[in-house]
Amino acid sequence: MTNLQDSLLELIRRTSAEIPDDVHRAILNALEQEKKGTIAESAMKIIDQNIALAKNKSQPICQDTGSILFYVDCPANFDQLTFADTAREAVKLATKKGYLRQNSVDSLTGRNDGTNVGPGSPTLHFHQHRSPEITVRLMLKGGGCENVGAQYSLPDERLKANRDLDGCRKAILDAVVQAQGKGCGPGVLGICIGGDRATGYEFSKQQLLRPLDDRNPDPKLQELEDDIVQTANKLGIGPMGFGGKTTLLGAKIGVLNRLPASYFVSISYMCWAFRRQGVVLDSNGNIQRWLY
Amino acid sequence: MIQLTTPVSEAAIRALKVGDEVAITGTLFTGRDAVHKYLHEGGKLPEGVNLKDGILYHCGPVVVKAENGDWKCVAAGPTTSIREEPYQAQVIRDFGLRGVIGKGGMGDRTLKACQEHGCVYLHAVGGAAQVLAACITRVRNVYMMEQFGAPEAIWEFEVKDFPAVVTIDSHGRSLHREVLAASQAELAKHL
Numbered sequence A: 001m002t003n004l005q006d007s008l009l010e011l012i013r014r015t016s017a018e019i020p021d022d023v024h025r026a027i028l029n030a031l032e033q034e035k036k037g038t039i040a041e042s043a044m045k046i047i048d049q050n051i052a053l054a055k056n057k058s059q060p061i062c063q064d065t066g067s068i069l070f071y072v073d074c075p076a077n078f079d080q081l082t083f084a085d086t087a088r089e090a091v092k093l094a095t096k097k098g099y100l101r102q103n104s105v106d107s108l109t110g111r112n113d114g115t116n117v118g119p120g121s122p123t124l125h126f127h128q129h130r131s132p133e134i135t136v137r138l139m140l141k142g143g144g145c146e147n148v149g150a151q152y153s154l155p156d157e158r159l160k161a162n163r164d165l166d167g168c169r170k171a172i173l174d175a176v177v178q179a180q181g182k183g184c185g186p187g188v189l190g191i192c193i194g195g196d197r198a199t200g201y202e203f204s205k206q207q208l209l210r211p212l213d214d215r216n217p218d219p220k221l222q223e224l225e226d227d228i229v230q231t232a233n234k235l236g237i238g239p240m241g242f243g244g245k246t247t248l249l250g251a252k253i254g255v256l257n258r259l260p261a262s263y264f265v266s267i268s269y270m271c272w273a274f275r276r277q278g279v280v281l282d283s284n285g286n287i288q289r290w291l292y
Numbered sequence B: 001m002i003q004l005t006t007p008v009s010e011a012a013i014r015a016l017k018v019g020d021e022v023a024i025t026g027t028l029f030t031g032r033d034a035v036h037k038y039l040h041e042g043g044k045l046p047e048g049v050n051l052k053d054g055i056l057y058h059c060g061p062v063v064v065k066a067e068n069g070d071w072k073c074v075a076a077g078p079t080t081s082i083r084e085e086p087y088q089a090q091v092i093r094d095f096g097l098r099g100v101i102g103k104g105g106m107g108d109r110t111l112k113a114c115q116e117h118g119c120v121y122l123h124a125v126g127g128a129a130q131v132l133a134a135c136i137t138r139v140r141n142v143y144m145m146e147q148f149g150a151p152e153a154i155w156e157f158e159v160k161d162f163p164a165v166v167t168i169d170s171h172g173r174s175l176h177r178e179v180l181a182a183s184q185a186e187l188a189k190h191l
């Protein structure tokens, strides 16, 4: 895989500087929905200008270039160790080139060595599949929106949320109200019903890899996704929490089994600066095509 | 769009209401967590930093040195302001600030300080690092770089038409509080 490092570098550059098409369409749609002359419309206009400017200058859309999360689907004989080493090198290089901010801090000493490489950074998730294809997805998830993620353990008395889909709905909408003004909305929710505390959050993030305009294979969940977006957009929170029509651009829900004793609803919030891209690689590590 | 030029008079600030859009021209100083804590603990402002009738920006910019030695700001979006809530009221009072720019809004103590001392909270569009950096026409200086590091240092920016929205005014109104209450009431109808 001689060209792997170059390909990963280009993946990082493009992820940091360019909003994927599905998200851009949703943002343009939101801009159109907002009432003319309102501060919500102004905010959406600035967001749209920012997207264009970042792309033209090939510079980070937002200065918080976020947690660096790789999701790799690969065949069974794939050398994950070499891939991981190459990915870390690509991250260092991308940081030097300014595609990524020096964004990774030692939690105990507060020291930032400026490389973005350290325990947990970047994070790599490998999934084996029965196909020769190698796909690499990258998500850069900012801190402001990560901070408003939430995990509910049902039943929740305060919310009168029971262990059913209606209880999940109450928890999710509560998270939307709590997040207002904080995570740079309008945002997208990745949600996991079930799992343990760790797998629940993890799976909720993976939902953000789904294109915004896809359909959930489970009609009941599709209905809930639609309902969450429609209801959230009636609350009047709007872009940046300024008041307005678009609070959410999307919601994606996945389900994991749970223990009889647990019922978690885990919610990851993604800001409008939704940076994710993906590539399919050939056996030399060249980019064959882009995924979003 | 209301033009604000620094230094800002108290009268210009008192004329602003929640929801007003402003375009700022003049000087902005950045200050975030380290600076607020330092000032709160009695630290002195370095020579050259004058916040009187000025505007403070909660921002950790990405600034690079050009070949000719000049600084150039390449990304400058706002950071979350609420972390400065324990300190902001005191900083407004002691240094005579007329405006604070950030994102996400601030709490009751800052609101009260705005009312008492004639200051406003200005919300910039979070994440709009490129648009906002483009409004910075010059990086005039940097202070306390050694002590706090680049993102936390005090940067002195010359800006032109820097866009922001008044979300806390000097008359006791907060858009954040109003939207929160209205959204909670609306949600109750949909449960």
Ligand code: SF4
Pocket: A062, A063, A064, A065, A066, A141, A142, A143, A144, A145, A146, A182, A183, A184, A271, A272, A273, B077, B078, B126, B127, B128
């Ligand atoms: S929440 Fe997103 S858009 Fe806002 S500052 Fe963080 S990364 Fe940027």
